[in-house]
Each structure stands twice: as C-alpha cells, then as structure tokens.
Amino acid sequence: MHPVVVTGLGPVSSVGIGRPEFKQSLLAGRSGIGPIESFDTRGFPYVNGGEVTGFEPQALLERIEPAHWGRSALFAAAGARLAVRDGGLDLDRVDAGRAAAVIGTTSGESQVVERITAQLVAGGFPAADAALFGQAPAGRLAHAVSAELGLCGESMTLATACSASNYALGYAHDLIATGQADVALAGGADSVCRWAHAGFYRLGALTADACAPFDRDRSGILTGEGGAVLLLESAGHAAARGAHVYAELLGYGVNCDARHMVAPDAPTIAACMRMAHRHAGIKPDDVDYICAHGTGTPANDSVEATAVRDVFGAAPPPMSSIKSMLGHTMGAASGFGAIASALAIADGFLPPTINWRTADESLEGIDPVPNQARPAAVRVVQNNGFAFGGNNAIAILGAVT
Amino acid sequence: MTGTVITGFGVLSAAAVGAGPLVAAVAPIGHGAAAAPPTTAVDWYAEPLPAPAAAVVEGLDFTALLGRKGTSTFDRATGLAVVACGQALSDSGLAVSDETRQRIGITLGTTLGSLRSTSDFSRETLVQDKPYLVNPMLFPNTVMNCAAGQAAIRFGLKGVNATVAGGALGFLGALRYSTNALRAGYADAVLTGSVEEYTPHSAWAAHHAPGAVPGVPTGEGAAVCVVERAEAARAAGRHVDAEVLAATAGFAAAADAWPDALAGCVRRALAAAGAAPAQVTLVVTADPAEITAVAAALDGSRCQTLAVREVFGECQAASGALQAATVLAVHRGDPARDGQLALVTGHTPDGAVGAALLRGWSR
Numbered sequence: 221m222h223p224v225v226v227t228g229l230g231p232v233s234s235v236g237i238g239r240p241e242f243k244q245s246l247l248a249g250r251s252g253i254g255p256i257e258s259f260d261t262r263g264f265p266y267v268n269g270g271e272v273t274g275f276e277p278q279a280l281l282e283r284i285e286p287a288h289w290g291r292s293a294l295f296a297a298a299g300a301r302l303a304v305r306d307g308g309l310d311l312d313r314v315d316a317g318r319a320a321a322v323i324g325t326t327s328g329e330s331q332v333v334e335r336i337t338a339q340l341v342a343g344g345f346p347a348a349d350a351a352l353f354g355q356a357p358a359g360r361l362a363h364a365v366s367a368e369l370g371l372c373g374e375s376m377t378l379a380t381a382c383s384a385s386n387y388a389l390g391y392a393h394d395l396i397a398t399g400q401a402d403v404a405l406a407g408g409a410d411s412v413c414r415w416a417h418a419g420f421y422r423l424g425a426l427t428a429d430a431c432a433p434f435d436r437d438r439s440g441i442l443t444g445e446g447g448a449v450l451l452l453e454s455a456g457h458a459a460a461r462g463a464h465v466y467a468e469l470l471g472y473g474v475n476c477d478a479r480h481m482v483a484p485d486a487p488t489i490a491a492c493m494r495m496a497h498r499h500a501g502i503k504p505d506d507v508d509y510i511c512a513h514g515t516g517t518p519a520n521d522s523v524e525a526t527a528v529r530d531v532f533g534a535a536p537p538p539m540s541s542i543k544s545m546l547g548h549t550m551g552a553a554s555g556f557g558a559i560a561s562a563l564a565i566a567d568g569f570l571p572p573t574i575n576w577r578t579a580d581e582s583l584e585g586i587d588p589v590p591n592q593a594r595p596a597a598v599r600v601v602q603n604n605g606f607a608f609g610g611n612n613a614i615a616i617l618g619a620v621t
Numbered sequence: 622m623t624g625t626v627i628t629g630f631g632v633l634s635a636a637a638v639g640a641g642p643l644v645a646a647v648a649p650i651g652h653g654a655a656a657a658p659p660t661t662a663v664d665w666y667a668e669p670l671p672a673p674a675a676a677v678v679e680g681l682d683f684t685a686l687l688g689r690k691g692t693s694t695f696d697r698a699t700g701l702a703v704v705a706c707g708q709a710l711s712d713s714g715l716a717v718s719d720e721t722r723q724r725i726g727i728t729l730g731t732t733l734g735s736l737r738s739t740s741d742f743s744r745e746t747l748v749q750d751k752p753y754l755v756n757p758m759l760f761p762n763t764v765m766n767c768a769a770g771q772a773a774i775r776f777g778l779k780g781v782n783a784t785v786a787g788g789a790l791g792f793l794g795a796l797r798y799s800t801n802a803l804r805a806g807y808a809d810a811v812l813t814g815s816v817e818e819y820t821p822h823s824a825w826a827a828h829h830a831p832g833a834v835p836g837v838p839t840g841e842g843a844a845v846c847v848v849e850r851a852e853a854a855r856a857a858g859r860h861v862d863a864e865v866l867a868a869t870a871g872f873a874a875a876a877d878a879w880p881d882a883l884a885g886c887v888r889r890a891l892a893a894a895g896a897a898p899a900q901v902t903l904v905v906t907a908d909p910a911e912i913t914a915v916a917a918a919l920d921g922s923r924c925q926t927l928a929v930r931e932v933f934g935e936c937q938a939a940s941g942a943l944q945a946a947t948v949l950a951v952h953r954g955d956p957a958r959d960g961q962l963a964l965v966t967g968h969t970p971d972g973a974v975g976a977a978l979l980r981g982w983s984r
Contacts, residue, residue: 328733328765333743345671345821359732363972376785380782387783414746415746422754474783476782478776481761609764609782
C-alpha cells in the first residue's frame with residue numbers, strides 16, 4: 221500500500237479563496253455569513269447564509285469555459301486549480317491517465333435545477349431551456365475538475381450528501397494506496413439554493429444570524445456554499461518532485477445509520493469513528509483534535525458529543541466546528557474540514573468555534589475551542605462528516621513522520 | 622482481478638420485473654433476435670410529455686409491494702430502487718441478520734437523484750404564499766442519496782452506503798466503489814445498482830440530452846446486483862452468477878475523444894483480467910455509438926453486441942445496471958455460455974468512460 225499525502229489545498233469559501241486567505245480567516249475566527257444574494261429572500265423569515273461573494277471563475281480557471289458549467293462544478297474546478305497551484309504541481313509532468321478527480325456533493329447543480337424550475341413555473345416544460353438540462357447532471361462536478369486540469373484517470377462524483385467530501389477523500393485515498401493513481405484531486409462542492417434554505421427552515425434546523433455549535437443556546441445551521449479540494453499524491457510521487465507535504469491522509473471509516481433519513485444515530489457514529497481509527501492504524505489517544513461535523517443544531521451537536529465521549533471517554537480532545545464561520549457548506553463541508561485539519565497539523569493551531577457564549581452542561585467534557593484559534597501541536601486529526609440518509613464518513617489525517 | 626462476484630440480482634424495467642422474467646425476456650436476444658422495448662401510453666401525469674409513449678414499468682404500486690410503513694414519502698426512483706434491492710437480496714439468498722447487517726452496504730448510481738422531487742420541492746418556494754411553505758417530510762427526497770438511504774433503512778443495512786452521480790456511468794462507478802469497499806475491508810457484501818424514474822422531468826431531460834435519438838422511447842427502471850467477495854460467497858454456498866474480473870474508468874482528454882478513452886478502458890480491463898479479446902462473447906453498451914470503440918479494443922474479434930436501450934428504452938442512469946442485469950440474465954438462461962466473458966461499457970457527454978468485464982455462469 222502506498223502512503224497518501226496532502227500536498228495542495230484549494231478552498232473556495234466565504235472566508236477566503238485560496239489557502240493563505242482561508243488560513244488567515246481560520247486563525248482570526250472570521251465569519252463568512254451575510255445576507256443571501258444569490259436568490260430573492262423576500263418572504264423568508266431568515267435571510268442569512270455563507271455565500272462565496274467574490275467568486276470569479278474566469279479569473280481562476282485556465283481551460284474550461286465557465287458558461288458551460290453550473291456554479292457547483294465551477295467551485296470544484298476552481299478549488300482543484302487552486303490546490304494544484306498551492307501544491308506547485310506541474311501537470312505536464314503528471315501521467316494524466318493516473319490522475320483522478322473525486323468530488324462529493326449534496327445537491328449538485330442546485331442552482332441549475334432552480335433555474336429549470338423557474339422556467340417550468342413561468343412557461344411549462346416545452347419552454348424550458350434545453351441547455352440547462354445538460355448542465356444539471358451532478359456527475360459534472362468531477363468532470364469539471366478533470367476537464368480543467370486535463371486529468372484522464374477516473375472522474376467520479378459521490379452524492380452522499382453532507383459527508384460527501386470525506387467519501388471522496390476516502391475513495392481517492394484508496395485509488396492512490398492501491399496503486400491505481402499517482403495523483404487525485406478530492407473534495408466537494410455545493411451551492412446555496414432556495415430549496416435547501418426553505419427545507420432546513422421548515423425542519424426547524426435553520427438559525428437566524430449566527431451559527432453557534434456546542435453553545436447552550438445553539439439554534440441551528442446557516443446554509444453555505446463553496447468548493448473544497450485537496451491535492452493528494454502517493455508519498456513516493458510527492459517525494460520525487462520535492463513537494464511540500466501538509467499531512468498524511470491515514471485512512472477513513474464509512475457506515476450507515478439505517479434508522480432515519482435526517483436524525484443522526486450516536487452508536488452508529490461511534491462505530492464509524494472506531495472503524496476510521498482501525499483503518500488509519502491509530503488509537504483514540506492519538507487524536508489531538510476533532511474537526512467536528514458541528515452543524516449547530518441542538519440535536520446534532522448533542523449526538524456528535526455523545527458519540528465522541530463514547531469513543532474517547534470523559535475528556536475527549538478539543539473539538540471545534542468551522543461551520544460557525546462558513547455555515548453548512550453541505551457536500552463541501554468535510555472537504556473544508558479536511559483542509560482545516562491539514563492546516564492544523566502543518567501550522568500548529570486549532571481553528572475556533574466562533575459565536576460561542578455559554579457552556580452547555582449536557583456537553584460536559586467537550587472543548588469547542590471557543591472563539592479564539594489556539595496554538596497547539598497537532599499530530600493526528602479526526603475529521604467528522606455526517607449526512608442525511610445516515611451516510612457517516614470520517615477521515616483521519618496525521619503529521620508526516 | 623477484483624476478487625468479487627455477483628450472487629444475485631433484482632430488476633424492474635419495461636421488459637421484465639424480476640430476475641426470472643428477465644431471463645425469459647432476454648433469451649431470444651441471446652440467440653440473436655432483435656429486441657424492441659415495450660412501450661405504454663403514459664397518462665398519469667398532468668404535465669405535457671415529449672412523447673406519448675414510454676418504456677415504463679407498468680402498474681407500479683409501491684404500497685402494495687412494500688406496505689405503508691415508511692413508504693408514504695417515496696418518490697418513484699426510491700421505490701424502484703428499494704424494490705430492486707429486495708429482489709436482489711432474495712435472488713442471492715444473502716441473509717441480513719444482526720450478525721451481518723453492519724457488513725452489508727449499498728451503492729447506487731444516479732444522475733441527480735429524483736429531478737421531479739427536487740424540482741417540485743423547489744417549485745413550492747416559488748408558488749406558495751410564503752416561500753418556506755415546503756413539506757419538510759419531502760426534503761430528504763431532494764438529496765441524491767435518498768434511494769440508498771431509504772433502502773438501508775428498509776433492509777437494516779448499516780454497512781457503507783454510497784451514491785455515485787454518474788448518469789450513464791453511474792452503475793459502473795458504483796461497481797468500482799463497491800469492489801473497492803469490499804477489497805479494503807469496509808463490507809462483506811454491497812448491493813450495487815442504479816435507478817432512473819420516468820417522470821415528465823426525466824422524460825424532458827432525456828429528450829434534451831446530447832445524443833438523444835428520435836424514435837428511441839424514454840425508459841425507466843432499476844437493477845441491483847449483490848456484489849460480494851468471492852471466497853465469502855463460495856464459503857456460504859451462494860451461487861455465483863458472474864465474476865467481476867475488472868472494472869475500469871477514465872476521462873477523455875477532449876470530450877469528443879471519448880471513443881479512444883473507452884477503448885483504453887476496455888484494454889485495461891482485459892489486461893487486468895489477463896483475458897484475450899477473443900474470449901469476449903457479449904458486449905452490452907449504454908449507447909450504440911460505443912460499439913465501434915469497443916470493437917477497436919477487441920482487435921476486430923467477433924462477438925455479439927447489444928445496446929441496452931434496444932431492450933429497455935433510454936433509461937439514463939438506470940442503463941448501466943440494466944446492462945449488467947442483461948448480461949447476468951443471458952448467462953443464467955444459457956449454460957452453453959458458461960465461463961464466457963462479457964463487457965459492459967458506458968460514457969458521458971463530457972468524456973467520462975468506464976467498462977466492466979464479467980465472466981458469467983448459468984443457474
């Protein structure tokens with residue numbers, strides 16, 4: 221088996237586009253939340269979200285034509301392009317047939333589907349724009365990455381909802397570990413859309429202004445968006461070109477609640493953590509930091525804390541939620557978590573949970589790294605991802621020894 | 622070699638519902654007869670349809686098939702997938718118990734989940750008095766992993782649960798995902814399939830798709846295979862329908878270069894299996910245009926070729942699993958083919974390609 225290392229980071233986020241700005245935002249505890257602009261929020265009680273307001277795909281992309289792709293595909297392709305630049309990878313020196321793209325998503329090209337829907341409401345099916353149907357398939361998220369970078373290996377989109385980036389990282393890990401690929405761009409992408417905003421509101425899972433995970437008075441998520449892509453290479457490939465290595469992707473766990481479509485299940489999540497540890501070859505004591513799923517709903521944070529205490533005991537490692545800054549970026553969420561995890565290891569800090577005010581007695585033992593980033597020696601990170609459909613996926617990253 | 626085998630399958634399609642009926646339906650095709658998808662006049666949607674008839678699964682009643690409990694929110698795609706999963710479990714004889722359920726997973730291919738469910742939910746935000754007056758019970762149906770998640774709940778399958786959005790390549794991606802999960806030790810068996818529903822939304826999507834051919838009816842369906850490690854299946858005494866010798870994937874350097882990329886996939890599959898082109902006796906493609914590319918990779922060796930839409934209509938994301946089911950059904954009904962090799966291929970308009978090489982057996 222070939223060790224798999226992270227050599228490039230490509231965040232396209234509401235708190236920064238590109239690794240330097242994203243890292244500064246994590247260190248500063250900057251919020252990317254603001255009034256939603258991508259759809260008309262009139263009539264919605266809550267109007268805030270985490271949009272990537274400064275996203276100009278044509279300024280980032282070199283090969284694909286933005287007009288031919290939906291917003292989520294452009295997030296994915298831009299994130300991948302940034303990851304390649306960050307990693308200093310010369311694509312002309314990569315065996316294209318051994319370079320894969322694996323992208324996770326919740327809602328794919330949701331804004332394209334919403335444009336189709338608006339046309340249906342206005343004029344019915346025969347009037348709808350045929351070209352939009354061609355942009356809607358979610359498989360195009362990975363294809364945009366492959367086309368942008370000229371990769372000829374597998375191009376797979378994993379639609380496992382809000383843990384999808386961890387699924388993508390796991391599958392890409394195995395492609396490299398088993399020698400099927402030298403290089404993979406892996407992560408996730410999603411776009412803010414009306415239907416998700418409405419759906420989470422009606423589930424009672426949306427909050428008004430600030431997402432406050434692990435706070436006693438937490439009241440829900442804010443929908444967010446972006447692209448989060450990591451450049452993965454076999455350790456040998458990275459070493460041969462003298463690449464800077466942020467971290468090693470040690471392994472992952474995946475399982476399914478098989479109980480409820482939207483409510484998470486603590487025992488199954490705990491089992492997923494143990495599976496991830498086993499596959500990564502670590503023990504709970506080795507984990508220095510947990511990059512939480514941390515959606516900020518009362519129930520989800522409680523379930524996550526219960527599972528963590530089951531696996532780690534009464535004093536688990538610090539566990540923060542970057543969703544407090546980004547909102548819930550859906551299929552990109554665990555990709556942003558993985559980028560934050562790699563930075564935590566490489567640069568020695570814990571990203572904070574912002575908007576945190578009051579300890580929740582029922583979350584005793586949980587250290588959410590409140591409000592201020594914290595310097596720390598971080599050797600192993602557990603990056604949590606949970607999802608609708610009970611699709612749990614947890615990735616483990618570690619310092620390179 | 623992937624070390625994995627298929628020990629049973631389920632199928633719902635216009636041509637047949639259930640493994641046994643599919644074996645009967647494809648037997649003449651296996652002997653060279655031309656196929657034609659049976660079509661029905663679709664009269665149960667209010668919206669206009671691009672064509673009056675389609676290759677639909679007739680008389681679907683999910684409440685009758687699955688009962689009321691937990692099924693009231695199912696959309697057509699979810700219902701098709703859940704029924705196909707149940708058929709596959711029965712056909713294989715794979716037992717789900719508290720001892721095994723942690724180690725049995727599901728991987729399904731799709732294009733974007735249920736476009737109808739998603740678009741209808743989005744529509745409510747535009748047409749209701751208040752934009753948030755959506756039905757929260759239907760929110761999970763907008764997420765692409767709905768079918769796989771509901772199937773896991775239905776059968777209590779707690780192993781790895783994945784959804785691959787790959788359109789016509791959805792099944793081949795799912796098969797690669799599943800074989801990897803088995804190899805890496807995440808599961809002992811993975812129900813692997815793909816699904817497409819017939820709705821006005823999917824019909825218009827098919828109508829507008831690049832490469833849509835007038836006269837080919839739009840179809841729907843689902844097929845699911847039980848994929849498991851060869852030694853586990855044999856130890857349990859389950860019948861092996863097919864060995865999954867190889868599953869390969871790639872992406873063309875330019876979208877219109879997909880035939881070369883597909884030929885490369887086929888060559889790599891043969892190489893991985895240590896097989897010669899002449900051993901391949903059946904090729905089932907997603908699109909008839911793939912046949913030329915596959916023939917190039919087989920060095921002109923003669924074999925039977927079939928485009929799956931000729932049997933089931935244009936079934937979009939379901940086509941890959943229906944291709945595999947066709948291979949399994951042809952082999953199940955024809956002992957003379959035992960041990961022969963079959964190829965399943967697919968591609969997307971953007972240039973993604975994939976191939977699977979199966980060795981089939983009769984039952």
